[in-house]
Amino acid sequence: MSMSSLAPPAAQDAFTESQAEGCLAVLKRWWSAYMIRRMETAAIERLRSMSDRELKDIGLTRAGIVPAVRVRSPY
Numbered sequence: 001m002s003m004s005s006l007a008p009p010a011a012q013d014a015f016t017e018s019q020a021e022g023c024l025a026v027l028k029r030w031w032s033a034y035m036i037r038r039m040e041t042a043a044i045e046r047l048r049s050m051s052d053r054e055l056k057d058i059g060l061t062r063a064g065i066v067p068a069v070r071v072r073s074p075y
Contacts, residue, residue, distance in 0.1 A: 040069050040070055043069045044065055044066060044069050047060065047065045047068075047069070048062075048065060
């Protein structure tokens with residue numbers, strides 16, 4: 001007999017809901033990180049397709065593209 005079968009039904013439901021919330025939180029973080037990475041990749045590709053003159057106009061060099069895109073918020 002497992003420990004969870006000894007717990008009252010209400011406690012079993014709460015544990016299951018807690019697990020579901022934890023899984024949902026992990027999935028949300030994963031999805032957010034995935035989408036951020038895709039947006040960063042698209043921005044890097046777009047900037048790399050620009051001419052050196054266009055990059056200079058916006059204050060970037062080729063070497064500064066990735067660091068400019070991948071700046072992380074301190075929050």
